[in-house]
Amino acid sequence: SSFVVGLTGGIGSGKSTVAGLFVEHGAALVDTDAIAHELTGPDGAAMAQLVAAFGPQVARPDGAMDRAAMRRLVFADPSAKAGLETILHPLIRQLSAERCRAATAPYVILAVPLLVESGSYRERCDRVLVVDCPESLQIERVVARNGMSPVEVEAIMATQASREQRLAVADDIVLNDGDLTGIYPQVIALHQKYLVLSAEKVK
Ligand code: ATP
DSSP: OOEEEEEEEEETTTHHHHHHHHTTOEEEEHHHHHHHHHHHTTTTTHHHHOOOOOOGGOOOOOOBBOOOHHHHHHHHHTTHHHHHHHHHHHHHHHHHHHOOOOOOSSEEEOTTTTTTTOOHHHHSSEEEEEEOHHHHHHHHHHHHOOOHHHHHHHHHHTTTTOHHHHHHHOOOOOOSOOOGGHHHHHHHHHHHHHHHHHHHOOO
């Protein structure tokens, strides 16, 4: 597909939930988080480089990245995080671009949690769709889902763009501040709009 909708939002905003609804309507989904997991899964394409950079202790016996070991490394040496990203990010960028190109659906939802924070993904998107919700709800959902403490969730949110910064770059918004029935009609309306826009782009 040549029409790419970048989907983003803060932690716990509902990105995966909203992306799943677009897929039900026939959109293709390219998810950079899922790609990162593939690359670091059993014998993933990043594993040889990760082992070369950080040592065999970052690989589990099945060849997947040992996430706990990697967290310990990053905790002990914050520069390890940059090293990890230097290996993963180019691979994620390349693979996500290939999959967007190969998709045959009318348009692609390109899910990128840190889209607003990273210019290179924004450039590739025909539109930016932000899943928005009050910060109090983000915290509530992540606490309920992961059993994290509110303070831990707030610490992650502090490393991400603010709600205002995200809304400032949004072309479209799904407001996910209630139950699921609130987002269905919003997704349907945007799906119709993306079908029209993608057809116009092809012409
Ligand atoms: P993350 O950034 O942490 O990956 P996300 O933005 O992809 O999160 P989801 O995983 O879609 O967010 O949603 C976070 C949690 O909140 C999930 O447990 C999800 O089921 C729940 N949730 C999302 N939207 C709603 C809603 N409108 N009503 C009830 N629960 C919701």
